[in-house]
Amino acid sequence: MDVKIWLASIAPVATAIGFKVVGGLVLYLIGRWLIGAAIGVLSRVLTARNLDATLQRYIANILGVGLNIVLVVAILGYFGVETTSFAALLAGVGLAVGAAWSGLLANFAAGAFLIIFRPYKVGDYIVGAGVEGTVTEIGLFNTLITAPDNVAMIVGNSKVSGDIIKNYSAHAHRRVDRTAQLAFGVDPLEAIAKLKPALAAIPNVISDPAPDVEILDFNAMGTVLAVRPYCHTNHYWQVYFDTNKLIAATFGAAGYPAPYVVEELRGGKAKS
Structure with a gap:
């Protein structure tokens, strides 16, 4: 009960x-x-x-x-x-x-300044705070960056804003810097004349500014050419790799010999 x-x-x-x-x-x-x-x-x-x-x-x-x-x-x-x-x-x-957690507040304040002053935005390709990639999101405290190998990197806003920021998407085009080594005996002007029109035919290489091919330096193997096409940031790696292939194919078709080191011996004779 x-x-x-x-x-x-x-x-x-x-x-x-x-x-x-x-x-x-x-x-x-x-x-x-x-x-x-x-x-x-x-x-x-x-x-x-x-x-x-x-x-x-x-x-x-x-x-x-x-x-x-x-x-x-x-x-x-x-x-x-x-x-x-x-x-x-x-x-x-x-x-x-x-x-x-003053660091979080610093990140929050830095995020506000990033939004106001806009050194970069979502979709930009940047280098900052020791990381490189495409900005996926700017959050309250962190910036999410996706690296070229598709790895997500989360960086505090204050760390990014306090560092030097390289924004590769700030301008309409970007220069691809490559070099081409010529062997002794190869005419660099002839090589330049072959490379320039071929570079312009690479997909996504822009015509203004036109691709540059110039004599960059001389070393123990011969002449070094600077090979510099221009493209949009989104096409950078495609143009980069296609330029390497083009240099190898153009020089191979022309029958240029492989570069080798020429050493000066006693008596004025040289050996390779």
Whole structure:
């Protein structure tokens, strides 16, 4: 009988707690759906206004963090937690965490400056903070860079902004620097005349500025040519490798000998 009385007494409490938990779960799910919908609407509005993709992601991240904090406070208030005290506690914790994680705040501030001053944007190919690749995302604290070998690299915004940044996408074209070694006895002017028109025929090599082929240096093997076609950054590696193939094919078709070192011996004679 005591057990029945006890069960009867706690049943209303358990039922109330159960409804409370279910209500909190429903509130959470509805809140998450509303947050996703709000971010989606904001993204569509910003896209319709042709706002830069980098800035869109940054604003969406800030909105998402803010709305999630509001949702947590609302759920705590629903469960009877004094939200005013919680807000004060949250502010105090935020201050303590901010002091301890000053690096994160520095990254956050650096991210804002990256958005404002725009040394690079999403889609640019850059070198900075010791890494190289295409900028995939500029987040609240980090920049995501995808390397040419498809490895994702996450770098703190403050580290990137505090370093020298090379932005290869800042201009319409980029120069590909290659060299071609000629053997002694090969006429460099003839080699230049063969290479220049062939370079212009490589896919994605632009005509303005026209490809450069000039005498760069002389060494123990003969003459060194500078071979420099121009292309868009997106086609850099394709033009780079095609230029190497072109040099080998052109010199092979012309019958140029392989370069070799000529050494001066005593008595004025030379050996190779």
